[in-house]
Amino acid sequence: MLTVNEQARLAREAATELATATRAAKDNALRAMADALLSRTPEILEANAADVAAAREGGLTDAIIDRLTLTDGRVAGMADALRQMAALPDPVGEVVRGSTLPNGLELRQIRVPFGVVGIVYEGRPNVTVDAAGICLKSGNAALLRGSSSAAKSNAALTAVLRDAIAGAGLPADAVQLLDATTRDSVKELMRARGLVDVLIPRGGASLIKAVVEESTVPVIETGVGNCHVYVDAAADLDKALAVTLNSKTQRLSTCNTAESLLVHADVADAFLPRMLAAFADAGVTVHGDDRVRSYSDAVVPATDEDFGTEYLSADISAAVVDSLPAAVQHIRRYGSQHTEAIITESVGAAREFTARVDAAAVMVNASTRFTDGGEFGFGAEIGISTQKLHARGPMGLPELTSTKYVVTGEGHVRS
Template identity: 55%
Template sequence: MSTDAFTDRLERARTAARGLATATTGQKNAALAAIADAIEAGIPQVVEANRLDLERGRESGLEEGLLDRLLLDDSRLRGLAAAVRDVISLADPIGEVVRGSTMANGMQITQVRVPFGVIGAIYEARPNVTVDIASLALKSGNGVVLRGGTAAEQSNRVLVQLIQRAVTGVGLDGEAVQTIDEFGRDGANRLMRARGYIDVLIPRGSANLISTVVRESTVPVIETGSGIVHVFVDASADEEKAAAIVRNAKTHRPSVCNAAETLLVHRECADRLLPRLAADLIDAGVLLHGDERTRELAEGILAADDETWATEHLALEMGVKVVDSLDEALAHIERFSTRHTESIVTENYDNAQRFLAEVDSAVVMVNASTRFTDGGEFGFGAEVGISTQKLHARGPMGLAELTSTKWLVRGSGQIR
């Protein structure tokens, strides 16, 4: 593909986004309704395109988990259409007055929420993300340039066509949604350097993908995802709460970033709780890697090694360690956490307060499963991703996190 075709695509997104920035909520909701209808009406087309991606994936030896992520069938597509309709009911963040005041000289200053402009998204082999991100971007008045990976190229192409036509059909500019999959890896590289075209880049996927984008991008990035998540069972922990939280945090959905990867147990409750916690996990099919003290207290646990505490398993596998104190737990977390989510199970008020204050993670919990770190669970109604950086957004991101602000100053001739 020529340089010009790529730039042309970014320019079209930019121009279309300018119109979208001043579209009314009603217009944007009409576009979303049209997208949902178009996806349902287009199921045969999408399934056919998806079949080609799956075939190619099987030929090139994609593993079963990735093929499953890639799959779009009738029921998943109806689910996607329903998710788009859910976005209609979310409050439109654009135009919200964040703060403001009248200055001593009579000037009125108002900070209002505005779209970023054009969002770039880089993700892997998940065509559902194409629809998710496009609908959230549209609702927040943003254009979006999608790089969904060559493995899902056919599916993404058809989905983006359906979206573009639906948006254009209600009188907005459908070019606000663009895919650049056909430009391959070169397209991804150029997207990361498209300052002036792309206002913010959101990578979603493996730790490897995310760290590449963070390293290579000159466009501002919102880092999402990777989670070496800890549950610390304190000396005073209630047995039933600890058992429920540990099991839920590890096994409810082990493949996602808010699943727990390391269990820390205070030595003063290890005798009392560790045998049951370990047996429950093993019952649920979890492979445990324990330190020496853990292995003295429970059966069927592999020896942990240096890698254990630094590994995001994303599977039914977990590290277990006995610690001498809250301080040791905090130090372990400080060292190994990816600053996503950590939870303490305790009945001690002071320890709960210390844990909340001292753990430097996006979400810090007392007596709750780490699985609650999620936009939907936090009441944002949408899953844009979970930011693990400190700039702009931290933790679960909703529509407001896809916006910027600007200051309006209304004067009557004021000068300094």
């Protein structure tokens, strides 16, 4: 098996070729990758079944197993995402801005690929396909380091993708899978400065923290999702019920799932009994403060830790707040700057909330589950950035590029 540095050098060679590949060549490769996923679905599912069985034997949580599991439908969805990506504009070569300077120099800032992108992720085989596709479309080579729990699934997927890429006339080393059986591969990837241009961690808080703090390679931080829904005093309570339930239960194991509910005291009597009953019907355990607990004996006492937890399970924290500023203060204390939502019919309240809340995405009368590259029309995303430099929010194709200036003169010299 090659070392990480050896794989990174192969990736750099592939990235050099990808940087000048035409849109047609890249799109043909993406469509070939999609076709290959569908034609080779049985071998992918066979490998995935082995991973899922091992995960169950190992006692992994239902949320982790849900993220790990592939089905015919999920593989078809990954293939559809690749086709949709092929239909998107190519960001490489796009002119971000340009002008002619007073001295006659022509100045253009254009998008260029990063080069080699490393992705470290946990338990989600679909990330293998999404990352490979979005990196290829944006002209980058991808070094993928998934978790040991998905090792067989990721190996099968990568083999399918590499064969399709090579068959389409592009270098197979544009997509490579690193060894997941040892932590040394992650450490080597984090230290491959000069060979790897940027590193993107996708996973839980401990993974992201380790990569951000220990990497010498520049990191784009994709954060955890302790997302809140705040039901304002001016909320339409039917709308609030539907949005809150969808935000929490549409899929439990995603970073844009709501993990905390805040309810204005003025509507608590009218709203919370209905909401708690709906949660009970959906099998959701509510961890509430004393005011929430007064509405139902089924509510579990909430600790300070509960309010800061990304559950990724059928659990949610809940509190009653006396004002919109109190809700914002709670979110600032416990939130992860991912996605926050307000349910209100007051334009003023919506404006105040969106202005005061510091998050990558702020929803007004809409589910937190919409914070997603596909839902935003970006195609498959590489992750949701919660940092403020370079990229923030769902990272689509443009966010997988840097820029360079092209300056054209006619023999200009500086005086």
